[in-house]
Amino acid sequence: MDDDLIGKRIAAQRKARGMTQVALAHDAAISLSLLRKVEQGERDCSQSTLASVARVLRVDAGTLTGQPYDTDEPRKDRIHKYIPDLRRALNSWDLSIDLDHKPRPLSELAADAKNVAHQLQLGRNRRLAEMLPALLTEAFAMVHATDDERERDALGRVLLAYAHAAHTVAHQTGYEDLAAGVEDRIQWIASYTQDPAAKGFAAWMRTTSIMRDGLYEPGLRLLDSVRAEIEPGGRDDDATLLAVGSLHLRSSLLAGRAGNLALAMDHVEQAQQISTHLTTDTDNDWQHMAFGPSNVAIYRVASAVESGDGPRALAIADEMRLPDHMLTRLPTRVAHHKTDLARAYFWQGKHDKSLESLELARKAAPQQTRHHPAVREVTNLLVRAHRRSNEPLARFHAWLGPDPEW
Template sequence: MSANLGERLRDTRKRRGLSQRELSERSGVSLSLIRKLEQGERNDTRLETARQLAHALKVPTTRLITEQHTEAPASADTVNRWTPVHAALAATPDPTGAAPEAPTYDGVRDALKAATPLFSTDRFDALRTVLPPLLRDTETLTETDPRARPLRARLLELTGWLMTQTRQFDAAEMALERALDDATDHVQTAATINTQCWLLLRRGKLAQARELAVHWADEVEPRMSRATPSELSTWGWLLLRLSAAAIRDNRPGEAEDALRLANSAAVALGQECTPEGDFLRTFGPVTVALKRTENAMVAGQSDKVLSLASRIPANSLKPTSNNRNRHLLDVANAHTQLRQYAEAMDTFQKIRAGSPQWLPNQQYARDVLGRVLSRRRTLTSEMRELAEMVQLPV
């Protein structure tokens, strides 16, 4: 957030003819926080809070925020655990083959194929061991064998996705930029751009995410009558990123239009589809429904979230599906907003059972669980275990 947030907030509020108290009542943001922001005692706030204020003032969120609002980055302990991956990403390749065994195309290709399920199932512990040598071997091989370039592009895309997932945003940016440089076809480029849009969203760079998604959705828009599943999935995902950026920027009409177009791609597919076996491109009617629910939660419509969720066959997705688990966090948040704390805790347990290594890396999970625990006089052992898992002080 810019240090001028308070000035922009005050100027916009006055142009709307609202007092601080009236803005507080309309936005649901505490009067004390509004006063602190306008008086310069606080120079930042959560993106969620900025959107609430923008919604009440009927302006885009980016009217109030002009600089990035980054989701909390990974802790120092997390970064230290991933240091070998960071080093391998930044390492200079050894084209001389001075290693005891020089990597081969078949060996790297097979190793990448074997490692891919570790990404899709959130096996972070295993990836910390497997990924550094695979990155180094792929880098070295690409210097001598042009056939390895698509392999490196794919591995860097996966690494960028993983670093985004674990909130190591600078490393994610490096990996994705290098993946784009190696991309050998339009669809692969657009798929990497999709992950880059997700990174921008997590960093609070709403305008950049929106502009990038718009540009590339236009670039890859398929002819529906003969579009391939890969083309439909790529286009659909870019539209979902556009919708996510728009709803967070308090542009609900644009968000709904993008969702409607994404749904047309999903209808053309007819069912959830994973083009070319790439789990990052899994797309279809369920994915669109999950993102529609996410938009409702961003807009603070808790009742709508639970209504939509009741009609989504989320259990048909794998427990390790990040889209499913992100959706369940929305459901837990909606239950929390409605003071249905037992239901929220049950939802957390579903996520914990399916993806125990994914959950600790989610700031959203920490925020929602923190709200649940703050409203409890005593904590059960289950609550304490979850709090410890997501690194929430109790």
């Protein structure tokens, strides 16, 4: 079980390079005490720490997290068998491919895009991985086969829905190289649409790999630039306002990981003002950019967690109540929120509350939760911290992978 901890993998990589903890902490610009706690299994490894350490050790983040998980038989997660087909379909983006069937009407592709967005909202990654290869191949082929600008615009919107789902599957399952490639495809697809929000969506997606590599300041500048470009100003354009608000929330996440809680909260406040104007929690079909008062509240907690302020995160969470429709419409957002709370509770020594939050994340979005590095890390730390049998924790740990060792 200890070997599954990110801290243990960091220690192994560090020792293999003949580095001391002092040298690694200095070069990664993190405190020595934090590094020691992470390596000793007393603290989970944050995304910002992971990015900094991976850079110094010259390894991919997946080397330290162990992703993708469960790729070996006999307990191989079924989602992995669909990844090769998904990779091949995404690789056809710039090729003129002859379909083995007559292209379907755009209305049917648009209906598929709505279904894809719905499956994405519900966190059904395995189903998406199965259905996306054929959908992507068909839509890519149709884009290259038409010279009609309006038809390309419609196909671009469809492809954005497909590509977003493909990115989510790849990223959440741990295929980060594939996810980064999808981000490039989304930049290209966005150029086919006439919707100004598409450029904001592409920038939002681009910051996934930017955050993974710890490039927070460049990422913040990118989002600032795109927000200024698409800001509707005095125009009554709710769709673009939604994109701008979502970009503010994304900036709050980058600022939090950069350790700038004040800037993170400033972006949350600006998003709050926009959400007040829009009034409802919503999603934009192909964009699936969750936005509204509830998601702003979730990001308040996330910003505090990302900056390492557990007490503040829990204090904010105590004052918020997520509406029931969040669990039915956006269970993946609820799961992210509960995972953040699990980390904050663990930091405060509230292990029962931490496990309770993990269970709620599992209930909300099981496929996403099972592959989340923070979920596995906190679970392993909880197992390590318990010297006596804890049946609920044992069951949860077994659900994630191997049986717990007591």
